[in-house]
Amino acid sequence: MSAVSDRNDGHEELRKAVRAFLKNASPSSEVRRLMATAEGYDPEVWRRLADELGLVGLIVPERFGGAGAGAAELAVVMAEMGRTLLCSPYLSSAVLAPAVLLESGDEAACAALLPGIADGSALATLAVAEDNADIRDFDAIRTTARADGDRHLLHGTKERVSDGCTAGLLLTVARTDKGLSLFAAEPEGAEREPLPVLDPTRKLARVGFDGTPARLIGAEGAAAAVLGRALDLGTVALAAEQTGGAERCLELSVEYAKTREQFGRPIGAFQAIKHKCAELLHEVESAKAAAQDAARLWSDPTTGEQGLAASVAGAYCSEAYVHAAAETIQIHGGIGFTWEHDAHLYLRRARSSALLLGSTSWHLERVAEDIGLVPTA
Amino acid sequence: MPSATAQDTGTPSARRAHWSVRLAEFLDAHAGRPPRDKTERLAWARAFHAELQETGLAAPGWPTEAGGMGLDLADQIAYHQQMTAVRAPKHPCGLSFIVAPTLIKHGTAEQKKRFLRPLLRADEFWCQGFSEPDAGSDLTSLTTRAERAGDEYIVNGQKLWTTMAHLADWMFALIRTGPAGPGGAGISYLLIPMKSRGITVRPLKDISGGTHFSEVYFDDVRVPVENLVGEEHGGWAIARTSLGHERATAFLSDEFRFRRVVNELHRLAKTSGAANDPLVRQDLARIEASVRVLASNSRRALDAVLQGRDPGPAASVNRLVRAEFDQRLHEVALRVLGPDAVLGQREPTAPEGGRWTYGYLMSRSSTIGAGTAEIQRNTIAERVLGLPSGRKQA
Ligand SMILES: Cc1cc2nc3c(=O)[nH]c(=O)nc-3n(C[C@H](O)[C@H](O)[C@H](O)COP(=O)(O)OP(=O)(O)OC[C@H]3O[C@@H](n4cnc5c(N)ncnc54)[C@H](O)[C@@H]3O)c2cc1C
Numbered sequence: 001m002s003a004v005s006d007r008n009d010g011h012e013e014l015r016k017a018v019r020a021f022l023k024n025a026s027p028s029s030e031v032r033r034l035m036a037t038a039e040g041y042d043p044e045v046w047r048r049l050a051d052e053l054g055l056v057g058l059i060v061p062e063r064f065g066g067a068g069a070g071a072a073e074l075a076v077v078m079a080e081m082g083r084t085l086l087c088s089p090y091l092s093s094a095v096l097a098p099a100v101l102l103e104s105g106d107e108a109a110c111a112a113l114l115p116g117i118a119d120g121s122a123l124a125t126l127a128v129a130e131d132n133a134d135i136r137d138f139d140a141i142r143t144t145a146r147a148d149g150d151r152h153l154l155h156g157t158k159e160r161v162s163d164g165c166t167a168g169l170l171l172t173v174a175r176t177d178k179g180l181s182l183f184a185a186e187p188e189g190a191e192r193e194p195l196p197v198l199d200p201t202r203k204l205a206r207v208g209f210d211g212t213p214a215r216l217i218g219a220e221g222a223a224a225a226v227l228g229r230a231l232d233l234g235t236v237a238l239a240a241e242q243t244g245g246a247e248r249c250l251e252l253s254v255e256y257a258k259t260r261e262q263f264g265r266p267i268g269a270f271q272a273i274k275h276k277c278a279e280l281l282h283e284v285e286s287a288k289a290a291a292q293d294a295a296r297l298w299s300d301p302t303t304g305e306q307g308l309a310a311s312v313a314g315a316y317c318s319e320a321y322v323h324a325a326a327e328t329i330q331i332h333g334g335i336g337f338t339w340e341h342d343a344h345l346y347l348r349r350a351r352s353s354a355l356l357l358g359s360t361s362w363h364l365e366r367v368a369e370d371i372g373l374v375p376t377a
Numbered sequence: 378m379p380s381a382t383a384q385d386t387g388t389p390s391a392r393r394a395h396w397s398v399r400l401a402e403f404l405d406a407h408a409g410r411p412p413r414d415k416t417e418r419l420a421w422a423r424a425f426h427a428e429l430q431e432t433g434l435a436a437p438g439w440p441t442e443a444g445g446m447g448l449d450l451a452d453q454i455a456y457h458q459q460m461t462a463v464r465a466p467k468h469p470c471g472l473s474f475i476v477a478p479t480l481i482k483h484g485t486a487e488q489k490k491r492f493l494r495p496l497l498r499a500d501e502f503w504c505q506g507f508s509e510p511d512a513g514s515d516l517t518s519l520t521t522r523a524e525r526a527g528d529e530y531i532v533n534g535q536k537l538w539t540t541m542a543h544l545a546d547w548m549f550a551l552i553r554t555g556p557a558g559p560g561g562a563g564i565s566y567l568l569i570p571m572k573s574r575g576i577t578v579r580p581l582k583d584i585s586g587g588t589h590f591s592e593v594y595f596d597d598v599r600v601p602v603e604n605l606v607g608e609e610h611g612g613w614a615i616a617r618t619s620l621g622h623e624r625a626t627a628f629l630s631d632e633f634r635f636r637r638v639v640n641e642l643h644r645l646a647k648t649s650g651a652a653n654d655p656l657v658r659q660d661l662a663r664i665e666a667s668v669r670v671l672a673s674n675s676r677r678a679l680d681a682v683l684q685g686r687d688p689g690p691a692a693s694v695n696r697l698v699r700a701e702f703d704q705r706l707h708e709v710a711l712r713v714l715g716p717d718a719v720l721g722q723r724e725p726t727a728p729e730g731g732r733w734t735y736g737y738l739m740s741r742s743s744t745i746g747a748g749t750a751e752i753q754r755n756t757i758a759e760r761v762l763g764l765p766s767g768r769k770q771a
Pocket residue numbers: 260262263267270271272273330331332333334335337504505506507508509510512513514515537538539540541590742745746747748749750751752755767
């Protein structure tokens with residue numbers, strides 16, 4: 001969209017490079033091919049994202065082999081990936097996993113694990129949610145960890161783990177006597193099962209631990225705050241991805257409204273369609289603003305509003321994307337309801353993303369809480 | 378026809394008691410748990426409707442001459458309530474009830490005799506061949522054409538989005554027989570056997586990955602002239618025939634269904650604990666309010682019809698409101714499901730077999746399928762509010 005663009009020159013070049021790369025690497029035909037595979041990503045594209053573009057280690061500090069970039073750059077990259085529905089373990093392995101390791105403050109673990117993650121040779125993911133509970137509902141976590149010599153043994157089942165079947169490193173949280181703690185487990189010791197899902201462009205898995213050996217990361221009992229921060233950064237990144245997808249939906253809709261003719265004129269000439277497009281533009285632009293704000297604030301800890309901004313973006317961008325994708329179907333009429341048209345892939349991604357790192361309800365409740373609306377008992 | 382008994386029983390209330398007792402007996406004997414398997418379920422629904430027709434308990438609103446029960450509106454409402462209460466199987470081909478009123482009003486005696494009985498019994502399925510690649514909302518610009526050759530028409534062209542085409546025995550189609558002009562000139566209403574030579578049906582995958590509609594190609598398809606309904610070139614005017622009262626009652630089954638689905642959603646929200654979330658609760662309350670408003674609205678329209686008055690604008694907005702309600706309902710349902718809403722139908726732990734997530738995807742068509750929401754708004758603005766037409770002036 002050029003109508004209302006906000007140029008930040010440092011980011012413009014990055015955006016262009018990623019867009020040019022994804023144009024070839026992730027056309028609709030590739031998305032459709034990959035979504036039908038078990039792995040759900042193309043290892044060659046992943047390698048190029050790491051080696052040629054240096055994007056896999058984007059947020060990993062240079063001392064651990066990454067690019068040391070901030071949330072703002074991450075948001076630029078995620079928005080582009082969202083536009084093309086790139087099928088890749090980026091959110092799990094390049095965002096959530098490094099975020100949680102870095103937040104843990106465990107230098108040794110970071111030194112051991114981050115270089116492999118940053119150069120793309122190791123795939124990692126973060127397994128948190130259990131049962132049908134929101135990923136943000138830490139009280140619902142019942143997986144246990146029992147000390148066994150210098151390691152721990154995990155028991156429990158994690159649900160809806162992004163790229164849980166392909167990851168070579170499982171970062172997860174479990175309860176010990178001291179409370180929620182972060183662990184790293186090797187997938188060999190876990191039971192992994194792919195889940196048939198609404199959005200096949202992002203693979204989810206069930207991961208079962210039954211005496212699975214794992215290593216404690218960071219301080220025992222200190223995982224809640226670490227996890228909250230990692231999920232917040234994930235939310236900021238996901239909000240950008242949602243914005244990119246919503247923007248692409250708007251473009252598809254506007255292109256179609258200009259070319260499809262009924263009653264002797266382009267359907268875009270009808271107010272009913274015009275108004276929808278105008279409304280979407282407003283929402284897409286607002287979503288961008290929310291996502292960019294959240295990314296900017298992330299790198300500015302003085303405000304103390306990072307969580308709040310992440311939740312504002314999470315809630316707003318989730319709803320804007322679902323709305324944009326649904327309207328794209330509507331504006332396309334019958335074509336929009338077909339399997340062949342990409343509109344449903346965007347709707348699937350949008351609807352599923354809206355639940356991935358905290359439901360809209362959860363985010364709104366956090367907003368209410370952070371601005372002091374929730375009475376304390 | 379067994380339905381003749383309806384006339385023999387004197388006063389309207391005695392008559393009502395009569396059919397409703399028979400219907401109750403019938404339902405006792407025939408309704409039951411639907412088979413889980415899709416093919417078996419279809420056969421089960423077909424058998425139910427064949428029996429229903431046999432017993433003279435099908436088509437409450439149709440005139441008795443057409444094989445219906447000839448019930449008045451109040452009785453039709455009671456009939457629908459009785460059917461929904463036991464969750465009797467729906468007729469497996471809803472599209473049949475789009476062609477039926479046209480046949481009843483405009484069909485020849487031969488056509489009625491030939492088609493209505495197997496239609497009611499679900500022995501024969503129908504599909505609707507209206508939309509084409511370049512004629513969707515603007516249906517009068519359709520170009521699939523028929524040329525007269527002796528006592529046959531030769532049909533060439535293509536239809537699109539034809540629901541059930543791959544299962545249907547017959548298509549009721551709008552076909553160009555003359556030059557296009559204002560008011561749908563040059564369009565005829567033809568009944569085409571789907572087994573005809575020259576018809577190719579190409580199923581299309583829809584949003585759910587399943588196949589519910591198709592492309593249908595016509596290559597020199599020969600159709601007997603006796604399959605024309607109404608006048609040649611007069612198809613447009615009769616394509617929208619309905620039996621007045623049927624339209625009023627068609628809402629009812631929707632209504633009962635919405636009520637039931639909303640109740641199911643409430644139950645789900647309570648058992649899963651989703652209702653403890655104050656925000657989800659607000660959404661549920663909004664849905665509850667909507668379903669009640671929906672009901673009051675159609676009660677108003679029905680009351681008007683029952684008193685012989687014009688139901689007014691409420692009836693025209695009803696369909697639009699329902700379509701959008703269906704979408705909102707499913708939006709909220711996904712919020713109620715919680716994170717597991719992301720699971721697909723093939724995942725055994727998907728809540729309630731994935732029906733809500735599937736329904737969410739399918740609900741996107743309720744504002745496209747039978748005339749888009751925008752076109753309905755245009756129609757309301759033009760017909761109800763008298764605003765000028767958006768069509769290009771010729
Ligand atoms: C699930 C499903 C089942 C269907 N089954 C059948 C069937 O069995 N038989 C059959 O014949 N057809 C069927 N259809 C086709 C359906 O009737 C058409 O899809 C519908 O009429 C819209 O036409 P279109 O798809 O060409 O969209 P278009 O007419 O191209 O519309 C595209 C967009 O432009 C808007 N638009 C167009 N004109 C105007 C205007 N004047 N003012 C404002 N907005 C406008 C529309 O509202 C829509 O948002 C089915 C469709 C679906 C989705």
